[in-house]
Amino acid sequence: MFMAQSGPINMSVVARSTMEFTISAPSKIQKTTPSG
Known part of the structure; x- marks a missing residue:
């Protein structure tokens, strides 16, 4: 998966x-x- 490439940066964006x-x-x- 491409998420592993970006690492913490992509995780923070997500x-x-x-x-x-x-x-x-x-x-x-x-x-x-x-x-109501």
Whole structure:
């Protein structure tokens, strides 16, 4: 796999993107779903 080549750098990028998705996902869901 190409992930082994980049090492910690690529892992940090993946972790950052995952964190951003985890943070932004709930807000997007709340916006799309009508509250109450």
